[in-house]
Amino acid sequence: MNAWFRKELDKGFTLVEVLVVVGILGILAVLAVPAYTRVHNSALETGAIKGLEAMFEAYQLYYRDHGYYPPARASFTTEFYSHVKGYLPRDFKNSTATDMFIKGYEVRALTRPFAEGVTQGGLIKGSHYFTIMAVPVNPSRGLRTFFIQPNGIVTDGNTENPV
Numbered sequence: 001m002n003a004w005f006r007k008e009l010d011k012g013f014t015l016v017e018v019l020v021v022v023g024i025l026g027i028l029a030v031l032a033v034p035a036y037t038r039v040h041n042s043a044l045e046t047g048a049i050k051g052l053e054a055m056f057e058a059y060q061l062y063y064r065d066h067g068y069y070p071p072a073r074a075s076f077t078t079e080f081y082s083h084v085k086g087y088l089p090r091d092f093k094n095s096t097a098t099d100m101f102i103k104g105y106e107v108r109a110l111t112r113p114f115a116e117g118v119t120q121g122g123l124i125k126g127s128h129y130f131t132i133m134a135v136p137v138n139p140s141r142g143l144r145t146f147f148i149q150p151n152g153i154v155t156d157g158n159t160e161n162p163v
Contacts, residue, residue, distance in 0.1 A: 041143055044104040048134040049163060051102035052148040055109075055132045058087035069111045069130055080109040104143060105134040133157065 062084050063069055070083035111130040129150045135157075136143035145157030153162050 044143055048102050048105045048146050049154050052132055052134055052146055052154050054088055055107060056148050056152055058084035059130060061087040078108055102134060104137055106137055108133050
């Protein structure tokens with residue numbers, strides 16, 4: 001009976017073995033979490049850039065059909081989205097963006113007339129410019145802000161360099 005009892009005791013792990021395994025898992029977690037965060041943020045930023053490009057195309061299509069851009073505003077606003085929503089690609093409307101949001105970002109636009117442009121009833125007739133920006137919903141995540149200019153070039157909101 002003594003030999004049987006000794007075999008039962010040998011089947012478990014010692015406290016030192018458990019602590020070593022927990023320590024190794026902790027080290028792996030410390031190495032993996034920042035890498036995952038970088039990859040996740042990169043994917044969100046790529047989505048924001050593609051979303052801005054889709055918004056740019058929607059703005060151009062809206063202008064082609066109406067002869068003016070969506071209502072002019074003196075500050076960045078999300079109001080434009082309802083005007084261009086019908087011009088966005090179907091997959092973008094259904095899965096990527098929902099009412100002014102690209103996953104992880106809020107989309108805002110600024111439309112203004114140039115000196116020779118005329119604003120009538122909130123609509124711009126004539127020369128104008130617009131900028132669409134994607135602002136991180138949670139800035140503490142380290143995501144960048146992006147702008148797309150009237151020439152279709154997406155720039156980093158901090159450096160103003162093309163991305």
